[in-house]
Amino acid sequence: MTTASLGDRLGGAVRSLLPSRADYRDVRRTWRRDLLAGVTVGIVALPLALGFGVSSGLTAEQGLVTAIVAGVLAAVFGGSNVQVSGPTGAMVVVLVPIVAAHGPQTVALVSILAGLVVLLAGVLRLGRAVSVIPWPVIEGFTLGIAIIIFLQQIPLLTSATQASAGAHSSNALVAAVQSLVEADWGYVPWAVGAALVVIACMVLAQRLQPAVPGSIVGVVLVTLLCAFVATPLAVIGALPSALPAPSLPDVPISALPGLAGAVLTVAALAAIESLLSARVAGSLEDTGRFDADRELVGQGIASIGSGVFGGMPATGAIARTAVNVRSGARTRLAAIVHAGVLLLVVLAVAGPVGMIPLAGLAGVLMLTAWRMVHAGTVRSILRSTRADAIAFVLTALVTVAFDLVIAVAIGVVFAGVVAIRNMAGGTAAVLEPLPGEHESGDERIALVRLDGPLIFASAERVFERVTGLDGVAVVILRASRIEHVDATGAHALADIVRALERRGITVLLKGVRPAHEDLFRRIGVLGSLRHQNHLFDELPDAVAHARRHAAQGAATDRSTSRNAAGEDAQDDAPA
Template identity: 35%
Template structure:
């Protein structure tokens, strides 16, 4: 069990923890707590639950994920990705159904960690992740139009197309004050960074806008007019479970678990790149699971690792899980002592914050770059995107994964019919004759979503020890967008380490994908060579100039 569950906090404290790092973690934790405040409230409201449920989630889940997690800097809490699922579950099964689904999802996540599935969740294809993330972003944007425009719609349809129909039919009831507040919030959130980077834009927007609305007595809806008072206490509340209906919650719980697992591990991988660390994926999944089992008992909603808050933590000097603990304590103190003022926040201000969140989530650049890639990746991207927007995220993930597997089988069948084209051959009898400072890595087989992470982590470790890295690609029959995405990240990383990358023996069809996705622009055109002997020659030339 020790190797499966080994929290980073324990490792950090065992290694010795300095006062200097503690002061940095405290500062980062307070900043992240302030960043999390408007987001926690906004995510809860957009999910169709009361605002304090978002705060409770950020406090309880944030604390558990930091104390038990496998990442040094991961910040846990409610995230935008869950808005669509939570809203759907609340509409169908009510609040008790949401609590049961979340707790069941927690059990699934613990099981994923114990079964060592942490590494498997990294094999989700890049187009699938971009497809459902962009789809969720569009759905979040759509749900915020009512409050952003101040429309008076009593019963807003749940589905995407009827929702827009309802907006257009009620367009005459636009509240110009609400529109002004939404626009002002968006502008403050985006541009406040030019004035100060220490205080988050969304927090400044909430303080300034709420104060103006109260002073000028503007006629707009607030959290209080929709939800009433925000409780100052955290209460224990067990859901009423009807065991005969438990099967109804398996599908939504599995969606929460899969999405939570993918998002938390994605966030951990991103933060690893920022601090040069290595997270423990199975420990992280178990911690996420415990958080999702415990948080609903206190009235919370699903939680996972939050990429934006984790990045904020790193940028402000947080380097250990202590920063995450401080973030949870900061939010608890705000809830206890300033909660009564949070009810005055205008709904249109929260809508403005969520529109910015939706834009940042949309990954439109990745979306566009995948549309320039292979037909297989485009199909996975579009099917996942449209199912997320028009049908349901549960189906989007299930069908997306099944489609990815089928298309991979089709690709492999196509490759097996191709005649073997040997485009590269060894001139040297072995690699020992190479000059010092030259690293070599040969990729054999398709460079696709299931192998990309493994290939790239090995490339990174070899490349960082070398002045020149030759990547041999003679046995790579195809590369998909996950492979391209990971290879691009590695090449950029090695450039920062001042390592020259040379590609050798790239097949024409693979080279075409590299060119189409502008990956060749990261390399000197002279560094993509048809044979290994030319690559070695180029490496020697390069070394002589260093």
Template identity: 35%
Template sequence: MNLSGTIDFRPKLISALSHYSLSRFKDDLIAGIVVGIVALPLAIAFGIASGVSPTIGLITAIIGGFLVSAFGGNSVQIGGPTGAFIVIVYSIIQNYGLQGLAIATLMAGLILILLGIFHLGTVIKFIPYPIVVGFTSGIALTIFSTQINDFLGLGLTDVPSDFLSKWGVYLSNIANIDLPTLGVGVVSLLIIILTPMISKKLPGSLIAIIIVTAAVYLLKATFPEIAVETIGDRFGNLPTDIPQPKGFELSMNTINILLPSAFTIAILCAIESLLSATVADGVTGSHTNSNTELIGQGIANVVVPFFGGIPVTGAIARTMTNITNGGRTPVAGIIHTVVLLLIFLFLMPLINMVPMACLAAVLIVVSYNMSGWRTVVGIFKSPKSDISVLLVTFLLTVIFDLTIAIEIGLLLAIILFLRRVMENTQIKVYSEQLDVAEGTDATTHEVLDVSRGVEVYEIDGPFFFGVATKFDEMMRSTLGTKPIVRIIRMRKVPFIDATAVHNLEILIKSSQSDNIHIVLSGVNQQVRQVLLKAGIDTMIGEDHICDNISRAVVMANRIADKHRARHHDA
């Protein structure tokens, strides 16, 4: 991580076009067309599930997908709306309306751009895996729950947003299942599941939509009394014009209210896009520029709100479809957006005929694939701390809110991480003899004689606030026999924080009041600079901050010997 230096923004499209060829274009063209076809039902389904129209889902995939490919740091990344955002987008719309969603998405885009500018692309990858699995599984269960009404044809118009109340309403209305609608949903589900068994390259969701839509159209023509709700029935005739960009009002009050939601969107986008890019790199052997990718994702999320779009991120399934069909440059991603644009302009009347139950089946399969239940089972074999982070994040996502889940999940992970560091950071006490090479790979050992009255405390690990308290408690527990000199060996201390410096100052003052000398040993350059800025050198004397333990022991022995000699003469 480097917070300084030049902005790391080098879109892959520029380098790809510098040595582009006709054969490469042919491969990208085929991949782009296939990905565009695969992305169509997903964009429509994600748009509807998020609480907006199918048009908005397509607009997001077209504009956002284009910008991700044009400005991103991965050669094969396909951007667009994804299932991960359904829960948070739906919640924002319910509470703050479409304008609130637009402002939150815009702020999320700016956060992503700043993360990329400040070279934080690699840091996002260090978010604990149990957190990612926890909220992804929670989102999957929530998406599944939102589709029950359309899948069963319950006809509910005012379904509660919270998980428990929603299922309470479903169970109380279970007798209202519409059998034709359920039949459409089940057939769609079977087609999606069985299609990959025929061919891995066939998009099961699109095949299901084509077959089931045609079947429902014929069914309605033959038996007009059978009613299966379609997209057109719910949303009316969908527009085929690209919406004009429009602005929205910003105020500090609105920003403060929506900032937590914007932060959640930004973190989700960063995690999902970089995870997708990492998977793609493993398949293609390429290397993603994480900072450029975040900036590209940020640009997409800054622009799409002005066209009414929802959040954009890298989509793993569509990215893998791109790779398996030969796409190797961002041109394939751009072609996929052109395919979606042509469908939007010329085929929207056909989309009006798609049954809602069929889209529900598509999203049920998406939620199953997102759940990662095998990964969840695997984590249950991990340490209890990882299991607790997973369960807390999962339950908070399902029962409460995704924003709360991510914030508390991150906080819990940090606390558990600090606890592990504290447990692994050792503080050893030596007297009489000290092996200089102990704890190293050195084959020759130098044993130093430590004079009576000299104690050596070695800190093995980071010296931060948690360890500082642990060290302070150890020092207090040894106050029964007061030494003449305390050597604090810091050769294995990579850094020191303000709390540790403060505790060290208190230790020095209390030791000096008891006529105990403090000598520091093995202080590296970074730690030394922190100590000098804090004035530790003036408190104990600069010569008492030693580069190595041999020099520190010689100094301490001399001080102890002089002290005993002075008291012996007295």
């Protein structure tokens, strides 16, 4: 390859990860729908951004800043035409223990470092890795997140101060129990009432007029009630009327090693959730080509930008992306407009937004969590295979009890082990009759057909089955039905040949696939044959050769028997 062609390929690879004019090719045709979708999803995103900021142990302002900055950057640099990015419930679940362990001041730094990791993953073309995650694991992960988001709102309904929620365990289930034990029962009725008003507005809007953002209606109604009626409800508090100035986080270098685990966890979650969200968006409508590697680059840049402005890590948001698509979005303009709507809120109505009760936001997130779980999907998985049902339940339980990324890893490993076991179960060494009419000596020939994948999980069983053959002089191994073979399987096949040959049994190998031949040669399968003529392409040739060996062996046995009989007769003769 010439230097020029290599440079062209590298240049093309880099350009494929960067924005281009082609990203906005359809804007002239779709701009009206994109504008409407952007405004709609911006309104929907407002209470979610505020709520996720509060639930993470940070501030509503940081949630809003993240939605604005990351929303724009991911829209411009990402690999999906309709993805909407910002703070998400899954990221909140990860951030709560990070805030508890390292303090809120470290979140911006974690966001920048995790963004760099995600960006590097995109540059290294790792975007397709999410395809290895099985569907039951994804749904178990989603169920676990939904449960945690719901549980995280309980402290906001039991105390007048947000700080009391931060004093509890970083585990959502434990924190919910602690907050109920320590609840201010004079405060609870007000908070639960406010949450129920918001939930009722969201449910009614969905049934009566889906185009109306019920969450905004409910939050505005509760805020107005609190403005005219004296209540003990805690509110968001004052918000700045402009974006903060960009700056690097003031965290000592000595703290970096302790943040490594948090950074990798956030990066893994950001990559997984963003790619899943973009894939879901592509299944809803024909929204154009989705580039997984560029999506990672865009999400990495989005989290870096969010951290520079003091925000939190961002990911693609499945719920907001779905709203965007169903509202008619077809280009990146919609996600950019969504961020512009949120910026307008900061610039124009920061004061009224600061009066929103935290209990109202808790109601928004509780119903959002409830809607994340689809009963039909849960029933389908639980009624599928036992292994898939276990993977689903296990992933959900580990997500709630421990950690999201650990849960996904455990779910993938479990599903992988089951898949390998099932694959190995399809491997067999089948003893077949010789083709054609029976001939003398055929009882000394064993024809063994190897079926299915010959891999590490099945190699030992095949070895024991074939080497256990007895009373034969020749074994024909039919290898044409081997679907897949790894190094362990090839090594086991070579061991089978050697073990039989040591016992004086001639081994003939028939039907090696071209795809397996190179591996068989490197591992020593072909070299373990007694002679190169013992490798055959056609079964009739192998059978004819085996019959000649069997006949020669029988003749040798008869000769040996006669000689032994003569020696015995001489031994028995009188001296």
